[in-house]
Amino acid sequence: MSQDKNKEVFTVTKTDGKEVTLCIKKPGPGEGRKAQVYYNQTFAAALQAGGLLRASVESHMRSQGLWDDKKTQQQTDLVKQLSELELKLNGGGMKLSDGKRLALQMRELRAKFRELLATRNSLDISTVEGQAENARFNALVALSLVYNDSGELYYKSVDDYLEHAGDTEAYKGAETLGQMMFKLDKNYENNLPENKFLRRFKFVDDELRLVNKDGQLVDEEGRLINKDGRYIDGSGDFVDRDGKPVDKDGNYLVEEKPFLDDDGNPIVEEPAPKTE
Numbered sequence: 001m002s003q004d005k006n007k008e009v010f011t012v013t014k015t016d017g018k019e020v021t022l023c024i025k026k027p028g029p030g031e032g033r034k035a036q037v038y039y040n041q042t043f044a045a046a047l048q049a050g051g052l053l054r055a056s057v058e059s060h061m062r063s064q065g066l067w068d069d070k071k072t073q074q075q076t077d078l079v080k081q082l083s084e085l086e087l088k089l090n091g092g093g094m095k096l097s098d099g100k101r102l103a104l105q106m107r108e109l110r111a112k113f114r115e116l117l118a119t120r121n122s123l124d125i126s127t128v129e130g131q132a133e134n135a136r137f138n139a140l141v142a143l144s145l146v147y148n149d150s151g152e153l154y155y156k157s158v159d160d161y162l163e164h165a166g167d168t169e170a171y172k173g174a175e176t177l178g179q180m181m182f183k184l185d186k187n188y189e190n191n192l193p194e195n196k197f198l199r200r201f202k203f204v205d206d207e208l209r210l211v212n213k214d215g216q217l218v219d220e221e222g223r224l225i226n227k228d229g230r231y232i233d234g235s236g237d238f239v240d241r242d243g244k245p246v247d248k249d250g251n252y253l254v255e256e257k258p259f260l261d262d263d264g265n266p267i268v269e270e271p272a273p274k275t276e
Contacts, residue, residue: 008176009148012168022169023148024176027140035139038158043132051128057120066119078113082106086193100203104220106194137174138162140181145173 006026013019027035047053052060061067085106089099124130142161145154154169155161164170178184189195189208198204205211212218217225223241224232231239238246245253258266 008180010172010176012172014169015167020169021148022154022173023146023151024141024173024180025144025146026180027144027177031140031143034143035136038139039132039136042135043128046128046131051131052123052126054124054127054129057123057127061120061123066123071116075113075116078109078116082109082113085109089193089197096201099197100201103194103197103203106192110192110194137177138165141170141174141177144177145169 007023009021009023011019011021058067085102088094089102089106092099094102125134138161139158142155142158143153145161146152147154154173155164161170165174179186185191190199195204195208198208198210202213203210205215205217210218210220212222212224217227219225219231223243224234226232226236231241231243233239233243233245238248238250240246240250240252247253258268261267
């Protein structure tokens with residue numbers, strides 16, 4: 001990546017295996033005016049189609065039973081709890097194990113907070129304003145992504161960009177422009193206070209997965225797991241959460257013995273007759 005605040009240069013490998021070096025230029029007034037046209041057109045079309053305005057999101061959620069005063073209070077409580085735990089964690093003066101417990105508690109609370117707001121956020125994207133903003137951003141990506149050597153536009157048009165939105169070049173261009181325009185923190189998760197603490201004392205790896213002192217993946221109670229989250233023993237064999245051996249399908253591995261009759265003698269089962 002370049003260090004020029006007005007552009008970002010990056011190299012990606014295309015789906016055909018070839019590398020291409022591209023550049024996102026910071027949009028200027030010209031690109032802004034063109035992108036605004038897409039915003040206006042999308043806004044008008046969405047509004048005419050009966051789209052939901054952003055100001056009506058909460059009332060709509062309440063009418064559909066998706067939000068109520070209880071959830072509003074939950075949101076307030078979660079923010080307060082996170083702030084209080086962050087203050088305690090930053091203050092130190094406790095056992096390292098207690099600090100770890102606080103950090104993991106913060107992780108859990110933050111997950112609940114995100115889950116609580118998930119419906120609201122998904123609705124916001126589909127509002128009239130959300131659709132229009134998305135259209136403007138797509139236009140800005142198409143108008144700002146160029147070949148680094150020639151400066152020519154990589155996509156012929158906004159529609160061309162949208163047709164290839166799933167390609168690596170398009171994704172990287174959108175990600176780069178988003179970081180440039182909205183000052184998005186690429187290390188947001190790493191910089192959360194709980195994760196900074198866990199990384200500092202090596203309770204997690206570079207992917208923020210919990211590890212033990214030997215660097216092995218573990219769950220919150222210290223039990224060994226593999227990269228897929230399956231419980232394993234020290235040899236890497238599958239076990240259940242209590243350490244009992246299981247196969248890859250989760251079936252218990254036990255030595256099968258015959259059942260006994262009331263006199264304690266093994267029951268000999270006759271094989272089922274073969275069918276033609």
